[in-house]
Amino acid sequence: MPSSVPPFADLLSGCDRSAVHLEMRDAYAPTERFEAWRRGERINWVDRATWWDSYLQMISDTVARGVVIRRARIVSEPVSEYITWEHYVTRELAEAGELVRWLPRRRTTDLSLPGNDFWLFDGRLARVHHFDGEGAVVDDEFTEDPALIKHLSTAFEAVWERAIPHNQFHA
Numbered sequence: 001m002p003s004s005v006p007p008f009a010d011l012l013s014g015c016d017r018s019a020v021h022l023e024m025r026d027a028y029a030p031t032e033r034f035e036a037w038r039r040g041e042r043i044n045w046v047d048r049a050t051w052w053d054s055y056l057q058m059i060s061d062t063v064a065r066g067v068v069i070r071r072a073r074i075v076s077e078p079v080s081e082y083i084t085w086e087h088y089v090t091r092e093l094a095e096a097g098e099l100v101r102w103l104p105r106r107r108t109t110d111l112s113l114p115g116n117d118f119w120l121f122d123g124r125l126a127r128v129h130h131f132d133g134e135g136a137v138v139d140d141e142f143t144e145d146p147a148l149i150k151h152l153s154t155a156f157e158a159v160w161e162r163a164i165p166h167n168q169f170h171a
Contacts, residue, residue, distance in 0.1 A: 017066075020160075022152075022156050057096075069099065070099045070101070079171045087171035
């Protein structure tokens with residue numbers, strides 16, 4: 001069955017001002033990169049050709065067009081092994097031009113947060129991720145519903161305001 005959700009690259013290329021991403025899980029489905037890190041393999045940050053990929057280039061190109069890309073991550077403490085890895089690899093997102101912040105979950109109790117991770121594009125289009133219990137995306141929902149967009153935007157901004165910049169957060 002074809003997906004009615006536009007490809008991520010199309011959503012990002014349609015942005016004029018901003019793209020924000022809220023992540024709230026302590027683990028996602030393991031990837032080969034995560035498993036390699038668990039085995040002790042580390043990124044050679046000096047050799048950019050070994051880690052720079054088309055996703056990072058797309059982010060970099062979007063930022064170069066003047067679009068601000070922000071990602072906020074809500075994490076439990078002490079952090080999970082997955083979050084420790086995610087913190088390590090976030091350097092590549094930062095080098096591509098994303099602004100990333102981390103918010104300890106204990107500082108979110110009074111916030112009204114959505115039940116799912118999401119991307120919000122120019123404050124008018126949302127891509128909401130639905131995960132299974134193991135952290136794999138099972139479905140993406142695309143919406144322009146003004147009430148939901150307002151809720152997502154308000155939640156993201158509340159998290160962003162409290163969150164700790166990547167270079168100051170220690171996983």
